[in-house]
Amino acid sequence: MKDLVNNRLELFLTRKHPGATFKAITGDASPRRYFRVTNQNRHFIACVYPLPFERHNQSFLLASEFFQKFNLPVPNIIEESGPDGIILMEDFGTELLSSWLKKCSEKEKDLAIKKAINIILQIQSTTNKARLEKNVLTKLEFDFDKLSWELQYFYVHYLRYYKKIEIDKATENRLFNELSKIAYLLSERPKMVVHRDYHADNIMVKQESPLRLGIIDYQDARLGPISYDLVPLLVERLAKPLDDETIDEYIEYFLSGRAEYGLQRIAKSDFVNEFWMMDLERALKVLGTFGFMTAVAGRTEYEQYIPGTLKEIKRAISKISQKFPQIKAVLDL
Template sequence: MSGAPADLLPWCLAQLPDPAGAALAPLAGDASFRRYFRLRWTGGTAVACVAPPATEKNAEFLAVREQFAAAGVRVPGLFGVDRERGYLLLEDLGDALLLPALTPATVDACYAQAMDLLVALATAPCGELPPYDDAALQAELELFPVWFCDQLLGVPFDAVARERFQALSARLLASAGAQPRVPVHRDFHSRNLLITPEGLATIDFQDALCGPVTYDLVSLLRDCYCRWPDDAVYRWARTFHGELAARGLPGLPDVEGFLVTFDLMGLQRHLKVLGIFARLSLRDGKDGYLGDLPRVYGYVRDVLAAHPGEPALAAFAAWLDAGIAPRLPAQPWWSAP
């Protein structure tokens, strides 16, 4: 069973009515401590997940799965769960991730489907989802100075860097706080979307919160694993804004204001991701994410440059160019974005 707990297969068999010939085979993991196995039996398949309760948000996964399904978002079905052991038996949605299917010829249609899911979420109630508030957003931003600057690049924040980062953070949090609050997946991108016969489905949603309406949109359109031209990105964002406006989403700004909040929300996310990808390498030994750092850094630098009239962004950009940019070419993972 290639590393599966000895009691996992018997537990899986007990969840199914007639699992003749069942066997487990390992599946690729993700950035978490979860492990996945495909269960095959005569006439069917499922996915067994080993999610240690000490480290994984299993209760949240189950609650959000129900909430998203009720909103009309395709998520894996549930065959069984053992909360004490952290075992889940889920519907097998296949291996067809959206990322490799994205090409210049397919991306418009694929993103239209993905944005349909986001419209469904944005027009659904937050329910019991915790708030994606200033404290949560700031905690994420702090990953950038700690893990990317200090631990990965060896550039600790001095007083100037801290002052400029605090001013930038205040601007980003103010923008996020002014947006309509909707259910937010928080990792809505091409590696967490699966192509199924019924359309796109999403996974890895256990960290969902009630937060800014542009967050998932910028996660999708400025994906950390692929990049598209800015004119296409803004065209898709305008389309999404139009869908929300047609549905009367309360508090929605005009389209130009929406695009500014979209940019600033992406800046918050991508600063966080720089810290997360550095931490995944340094703390967790997952070096595969380092190759995506240049793309994510490129998003940060380009958004800063696109808003020269924003004093906090301009001051932080100047510090970034002086203190961080000269260190990048020497990094083994660096390539110019």
């Protein structure tokens, strides 16, 4: 049986770009499918959505349009077809920052991470304009309900479905109280525009000399805690995890660079606690994703990432001023 997504893209290209060929790009847990399209020595990326879309509520297109006003390094949109559920965009190449960091020098690595941090600050500098315009990026945020949902996702898909842990009511109540505490504390933090998934697999190395980065996969951009994008950049998808001292140096760089982008200064001690709390929340949510992909979707390749995530949760908890004994107990940390 012919792949319906491939068939839809083939029909679209035959109609709009005769002679073009395409090849699937390895995807992630997303329902979107990506393809590299070649047409007369030109390359671009096709994103094929599972269903048709209307432009006025297509988050990737609207976020791209907004970010380009601020010269953020997002791909140019070449063509869009809502009825086909297809977007053609600029091709940033094949070099993910995560893979490039494995082979570059320590000096180049430091430069790349600092450039990536500057992009976070640039994204955050769009917040006031986004609020004034009532942009789509401000319609969603990491409020208490959203954060609680993510932490419940961890409980259901990691503890219940993957680990098959049976928890008595008293223990469950204590666990839920701690998860709610995380959601509440983070939901009360000041919020700015965030990418939402700013790890090294969503940052492309467009050019090595001089180094130029590009960002992708920002369709879920929204308002979130100020530390939100810095956490995945510094702790996720890195072949060699950064040590605590190096993370602290990059936190200093992030905080000291805020004034250059017209952003309010933040007390370091306050920010550091938020950073590790955000790290804890993201890691718990990621455990839920790994549990779902392994136990429900049958994608067992995600299981290999669970031990490292548990280690990161243990580190985060050790750094936070608040205590979470029930989370540690249920995860056997």
